Amino acid sequence: MNLLEVLKSEPWYVGQAVHVAQVGSRTAKYSSPSVEFHPLLKEVLLSLLRGDAAGQDVLKLYSHQAQAIDAVLVHKKDVVVSTSTGSGKSLVYLVAIFEALLQEEHDQMRSLNNVAQGLIQRGVAAERLTIACLDGDTPAAERNRVRMCDWAFYSKTVESKDMLHSHVLPQHVEYGRLLQNARYIVLDEVHIYRGAFGAHVCSILRRLRRLVDEALLQFVACSATVANPGEHAQRLFGPDRGDVAVVTHDTSPSGGHAVYVLWNPASLVKGLSVGGCRRVKRSEEEVPAGYPGPLEVVEGDGEEPAQEVVLGSYNQSLASPIVEVSLVEIILQDVKDALNASEVPDLSSRVVSYRAGNSVASTRYPARLRRQLERDIFSRQVLGVTCTNALELGIDIGRLDCTISLGFPGSVASLRQQFGRAGRAGHPGISFFVGFEDPVDQHFMHRPRELLARRPESVAVVPGNIAVLRAHLPCVAFERKIKAEDARFWHEGGENSAWQAAVRKCLAEGSLEEEHEDDALVLVPARRWATRPGGPHRAVSIRAVEDHFEVVEEVATQQAQSHDHGGFLQEQSRDALASGAVAAFRKLDEIDVSKAFYSLHPGAVYRYRGSEYFVTNLDLKRRRATVKKCDTPLAYYTRAFDHTEVRIHTREKHATSGPAKVFLGRVEMESRVKSFKRFWKSQDAQQEPEVELSLPSWGYCTRGLWFEDPVGVARRPEMFAWKREGADGSHPAEGAEQWTWGCGWAGAHGAMHALLHVFPLFVLADRRDLDAACMDEHEAPPMDHPRLMIFDAKDEGLGLCDAAFPHAFAMLREARRLVEDCPCQHGCPACIIDPHCREYNRFLSKRGALEWLQGLESGNIAMGGMDLHGGPAD
Known part of the structure; x- marks a missing residue:
């Protein structure tokens, strides 16, 4: 009996499976790249692909892989590959990188036999090639080693953008050897670079281009299936780089072994009242003929555990990062409690939670623990994992048997990415989309076929957002003086362009200053940045557009001293100077200006990490709110009211x-x-x-x-x-x-x-x-x-x-x-x-x-x- 049949046989089942669909099969199409690979790389690829599409001596890849590889290596173009999950997009940039490295005569490449052996053993890596991860978890000693290498520069994860912005670019002189040899910039999951975050990534990439030898540089991007991959990639890279080669025709095989289930919880199916909404019970649809029973447990032979690996991902778009993390832990505890009360309590220890990606730093697991969890999931030592959407984005955890997506993740593209985690490489799998009471969730529960047939959405990003440019311009000047020709990186230069408007704003507010150099006007960072740790980069949050207010708690001087002033600011007012008293403040939080007036006005009750604070002062000039922690729970909460006008310009x-x-x-x-x-x-x-x-x-x-x-x-x-x-x-x-x-x-x-x-x-x-x-x-x-x-x-x-x-x-x-x-x-x-x-x-x-x-x-x-x-x- 398969999993869905087991669920339907339970006494609590009342038609929650509102739709069941089996993914149709698709035959693979193969072709050979026109590029002549280095003999060792060809040998490795033939070994890896033997038994799939490869002949004895002829290297054949999926046609979309061959098309993309030719665009990179033969035509020297920027490329975006937008195909389904598990279609081998990663092979495109890995082949390009290793082909370039094998053609170079580096000292560290002396033993090419060892390189090939490493490639064969690891599939993508080499033992004698020094390959490192440069992100927020990289130790200082490893970062120093990275600075001295001649590698092809390769930026893949979301966290790499933070490292580029706050570490590599402001220290580009120290990373000069690496940057000047940059060959490929790899952007994975580019569909997530949208809105405010996408605008910041555009500026970071342009700042990078400004500091490297663009004659050598190529961009390779991978994306979930979206409606406008070429347009989106060109906005990210910069239209001045010319046309982008777009590869969208997926030629990888699909064996029809994946099953998608739309699941509406009982409270919505039975017509129980939930927040004023009443739903009617829906008739269930039978499992389609030929359903393969993907999760039927078969006795193993010792080579692979006979069990399922299940991924539970929380997608509720309305939740804050803290709420998401809390729900992940709540779900984990519920699963453990259910297993402990069952006939298989030993399985409880094989269910874990995972935090990474865009989770707030204070709630993200340490790097060593995350790497261990990833290995355990990959090796199937872990049976189930609850997480946010972190495991959707570029982390290889192998094949999953089942995914459960709680709530619509915000796009059809992301949902397909999550569904694609189950049943990869020809193995059977089943994916559940559990609908919440959110309007979009219920829209698709009403029209399940529309969801499965729907074209992916477009991705929108504006590289020339003035507010984002205004934040980045001091960073640009800090890295290297700004000259008139630098406007081309933002593909603008007219008097009324966003670039010029942002420059004028920065000059007016004093974050940039003008200098004359060789009879030309250049822009330099304001002198105040020279004395601030981290320079202007630390003042820029790449996931926000607005300025912010600081939230500080006034504490006793003795308390500040007991913490060695860590995280404390000490200030003396005029009255305090007269009496010799020192006021100490502990920084709690930062809030966007547009939100600050609603939650930090005088008299407001401010909540932070489970505690209540009373707002005692709002300093508009310094953009700081002072709060005092409440000794006992307050009997009331506060709510602000506004007056808003929107006028057509x-x-x-x-x-x-x-x-x-x-x-x-x-x-x-x-x-x-x-x-x-x-x-x-x-x-x-x-x-x-x-x-x-x-x-x-x-x-x-x-x-x-x-x-x-x-x-x-x-x-x-x-x-x-x-x-x-x-x-x-x-x-x-x-x-x-x-x-x-x-x-x-x-x-x-x-x-x-x-x-x-x-x-x-x-x-x-x-x-x-x-x-x-x-x-x-x-x-x-x-x-x-x-x-x-x-x-x-x-x-x-x-x-x-x-x-x-x-x-x-x-x-x-x-x-x-x-x-x-x-x-x-x-x-x-x-x-x-x-x-x-x-x-x-x-x-x-x-x-x-x-x-x-x-x-x-x-x-x-x-x-x-x-x-x-x-x-x-x-």
Whole structure:
């Protein structure tokens, strides 16, 4: 009996498997590269491939591998390979690297026989070739050894970008021998370089290009299957490097042994209420004919354990890194508890958790432990592992029998990467996608065939984001004086370009200075960087765009002294100087400016690592918030309220489909946190009124996409006013008269949330990189021309709305289907409620949202009154 049949036979099974699909088979296609390999490399490849496609003396690879290798070695082009998981993408850059090394006459290459032997034994590495990993875990002694080598430079992992930015580039003189011999820059999993992070990676790669001999340099990129691999790779490398060779036709075999299962938890299948959402029970689909039973346990012969290796990956895109790590540990403990209570308690010790990748540093496992875990998983000593998406990105853990993806990972491309971990190399495997209550998850649980047939999304990245360039320019100048010709690396140079705008901002704020050299103007870093450890590089977070506020805790002087001032800042105010007292502060955290006013305003309750702190001061000039730890748990929490306006600056493009009209252009967002309110945790406590705040407004110019009312019937001002039924207008109790209003702003608010929910179906995007022009009942003015607007939530934009514009009407249709298909009555997290809403989902109407979305498609927005139970929540 296979795994799925076992699950279906359990008494708790009520149709959670809403869809089962078996991957179709595909026959491999082979061809020979036209390049003449070094004899030893050819011997190694023939040995590795013997029994697969190789003949006696003729080297044959998958056709897409041969095409990519020829592009690198024969045509000397930059290359991107975008094919499925397990299709042999890594072989392309490994062959290129070793071919280049074997053709060089280095001292360390004297014994080529040993090189070949090492290649044969390890498949990709060589014993006499010194190969090292340079990342944050590399010891200082090993880094010193790396500086003295002549290797082909090879950057693969996400962590390598951090090392390039903060270590290699600022010390490029010490790494000069390595950098000047750089031949190949390998970028794996390039689909993750998007949004703010992608913009930072673009600048890091351009800084690298500026310091190496570009005549020798080639880029080789590998990607999950995405819609625009060539365009994306060219933006990363730089359009000035010319055309990129794009390889997308996958010619690797697929034996039809992989099975995909979409699994909707019982609480959603049975129609139990979850957060206001009720789901109907769905009929299960039978296992397809010929299902191979991939996880059937067979007695082993001692060469390979007769057991399954299972990967459980948590993908919930709404969670912070700390939350993700906590859930990984919770899942691990649940699995261990279940095994300890079963008939096989000994298996409990063979289930582990794994933390790496983009996990926050304080929660990431040490390097030695991670390497040991990877070896144990590869050798199948470990039966199961729970993790974030770290094992999706470029870490070789061998073949898995089963993967369980908890929540949609944000893109079809990433889900396919995770599914591809099971059943590789012709072995059977099964992959589960467990749907959460998230709108996108439930969208695909409703339409499973659409998920499996869906084309991968586009990837959006903007190399010329002014905010990112402004952060990197002091680093560029620190590494080498900036000259006029350096603008070409950012493929811009006009007076109004992003490069020039960023330069002007840096000069105005004093992070760059001008000098004259040989009758030419050059830019140098501000003098203050010379005295700061790490220079300007340490001030740049490559996963953020904004500036930040520091959060510091005021502590007793004795406490600071007991810690030897580690992590402490000592300062003396004017009053303190008079009395001889010293104020000591311990840095706790850093928060983006756009978030700081919401969580660090005076009077706020700030939570950090399970403790509560009271904000005592917000220093706007120094961008520092001072907090004091609460001795006892507070009886209340705080919530800030803002006033936000989004104004259209320019309309650059528009398109129509029937009556619907969509625009793309530049918009201005301005927001001000105007008040906060204490919410008492006890339901019996008297709720307090809002407390006014005097904080400055903040905002930015960015890129926006908006739909406008095609027929103008929503122009009547009364359609945007709240109407309270009942004598006193108070919040109605359960069963009392309900709140009613026109569909105006309340419906527009819900419709914008629905558009945000479906946005990732078309463009790879992180939710924190998007926003919408939502307003509450106090901010919603009458409008002559109402609209639904979403925009990039970063200064100068991230290219997300630009990438989504061609799909705008498809987005509108999917948003309407999302709201139509949700069986809830008044709105829930699966349709119009958004956990990121700055208005806390007040002033929402599900029926109004549907009227808006249907009206934009049909040209007839019905402005009749409609009900919402509960009205605007406090």
